[in-house]
Amino acid sequence: MTAAPQRISLVTGASRGLGFATALALGTRGDQVVALARTVGGLEELADAIEAAGGPTPTLVPLSLDDDGGLQRLGLAIHQRWGRLDLVVHAAAHAAPLAPAPHLADKDFDTSVEINLRGTRRLIAMLHPLLVAAPAGRFVYVADDRAGRPFYGAYGASKAAAESLVRSWAAESARIGPEVLTFAPSPMPTALRARFYPGEDRSTLTPCAEEAARLLARLETVAA
Template identity: 55%
Template sequence: MIQRIALITGASRGLGAALAEDLAIRGWHVVALARTVGGLEELDDRVKALGLPGAGGLTLAPMDVTDSDAMQHLCLSIHQRWGGLQLWAHTAIHAAPLAPAGSIDAKDMAKSVATNLTATAALVPMVEPLLRAGEGQALFFDDPRAGAKFFSSYGATKAAQIAIARSWAAENAKIGPQVRILTPDPMPTATRARFFPGEDRAPLHAPRDVARRLLAGL
């Protein structure tokens, strides 16, 4: 059986970590990318602790998605080692603090643009050839906050990211790779806690359950 290869950008925690863990458990080899080394190591420990004979492996990539040179090197390494990808799941995001539009912090906006928009625009041309070679697909995750009160930085840049994904999906509808835009259930992630610090987290969905649902059929 040929092992399937997945790239998860933003894999150290939350949905990204849950996706990486679920795929590895199911026998995929996962390239797990994130800035947080500790989070990646914890992910690796969880997968190894399961001791499942059919589990795949993890390649930890402690990198910043905004570093274009690092991303180019990573994609080249994936090509040289495996030839292509069967999946790219893009969960990397910068969640700027909530603020009125009249009080947008320039540094927060710049980081939001760099992470949520510019990095996505740079990654698509790098990853597309890998997905074509591996007959793979790309997954993006919508969080429609555009126009909501206090969400200017996050809402605008997240909407721009999804706009890129929608254009890419439309362009490749007949030729591939397939690009899917999914909407996760509300989860008790660090990003959500930053937006809703006083929220009752009990009704929220566990990331591993959401990951399992989103990956159904792969």
């Protein structure tokens, strides 16, 4: 019997938090992980952890989601090397400082839109052909329900807009693929959350590894 081809999985925000935990879980299972994040040190720690667990050496991509040229080169490199992407988990996000809506700084709002919304649009445009080329390509958007809460104007609005874009893509792709899903994790002790809740008791939060396992279990259930 011919062995199934190795799954090619791209994870954004892979240097820490849920992205790190998801990339580690995928690599440990034998996926060829393409790990994208801005923090080089975190990516190197991820590679060490995957290799220590016996997984294949991941491809590390130190890149920001506002780098159009870099993302285009990444898409071309994936196409030339593997010709497809089987799974994308989009966990990267920018956390703007909390502020009342009338006092949002232009820079903070613009960066939130650039990374959270436009970055998601860039990924969709770049990755769609690679996901369609896979036998059963899937894209997972890590959602957040803080839109509309006090002081979350920049973060909440940009995340909600990105989720709306993803849901439109999901509806458009329902019959022809790729499969597009959203995943709302439980509160986790991430650096992003620490910016919003600096005095919080982090011991009460769900470990990122548990949420990564729940995400992968959901993917297995959907596939079945």
